[in-house]
Amino acid sequence: AGPQEDQKFCLQEVLDTFKLCLSEKKDVYLEHYVAGWRGLVKFLNSLGSVFGFISKDAVNKINILVTYLHGENGSQYVTVQSMVKYELDNELVDLTKRGSHPESGCRTLLRLHRALRWLELFLERLRTSSEDSKTSVMCSEAYNESLSQHHPWVVRKAAGMAFCVLPGRPAFLEVMNVGPPEQVVAMLGEAVPLISEVYQITEELYAQQNLLDLP
Numbered sequence: 001a002g003p004q005e006d007q008k009f010c011l012q013e014v015l016d017t018f019k020l021c022l023s024e025k026k027d028v029y030l031e032h033y034v035a036g037w038r039g040l041v042k043f044l045n046s047l048g049s050v051f052g053f054i055s056k057d058a059v060n061k062i063n064i065l066v067t068y069l070h071g072e073n074g075s076q077y078v079t080v081q082s083m084v085k086y087e088l089d090n091e092l093v094d095l096t097k098r099g100s101h102p103e104s105g106c107r108t109l110l111r112l113h114r115a116l117r118w119l120e121l122f123l124e125r126l127r128t129s130s131e132d133s134k135t136s137v138m139c140s141e142a143y144n145e146s147l148s149q150h151h152p153w154v155v156r157k158a159a160g161m162a163f164c165v166l167p168g169r170p171a172f173l174e175v176m177n178v179g180p181p182e183q184v185v186a187m188l189g190e191a192v193p194l195i196s197e198v199y200q201i202t203e204e205l206y207a208q209q210n211l212l213d214l215p
């Protein structure tokens, strides 16, 4: 595949990376987690430059995590579980206000984790919607139920404006590069429970460790 093809989004690819995320013990592999996000960012970029401010933030967070993963303590970052333990044990996380560790793996991943809930809600709506449903409505409903609670007014406003220019459902399903709509819907039926499981496991871990409100 040439560079052009590498940029092309494919839902199957994202599905595969999320499948690889969970170990036998149900630990979450950071490498595949960020790879899943990279795939989603590709998709976002294919929707146009209005989404640039969103994909930029996502890429920034992906890169922070990859830098840890490939850094000298990379072996501590193999799973989300080991990352949390390592950073907490070594006091590498700002727990109540921003201080000397503004870009900890824990707080960075938390932002993506919250976005994963949005994705789960959105994809479930997309999967069960009828042909003439509006993607912009599904997208903003999912957003209002999840991620928006963590965003200040300006970000919510900008997100709302971006949602308005989303393509309609048929075009949206087409860019997923899976095939006819029925096939996309079937694949979403596989993807949503997977994404949901990864989300739940991370959510429980963060709740146990009291990390759900990291600044």
Ligand code: 1Q0
Pocket: 011, 014, 040, 041, 043, 044, 053, 054, 055, 057, 058, 111, 112, 115, 118, 119, 139, 143, 147, 155, 159, 166, 176, 215
């Ligand atoms: C399809 C439309 C995509 C719409 C994405 C919805 C999310 C909107 C979020 C907008 C906020 C982005 C601006 C930055 C906000 C940050 O302040 C915030 C907090 O970070 P910090 O460091 O300031 O504390 N960051 C976040 O909340 C992270 C947001 C990451 C969003 C990543 C979205 C990736 C998009 C994926 C497209 C998925 C398309 C679905 C179909 C694919 C089928 C599998």
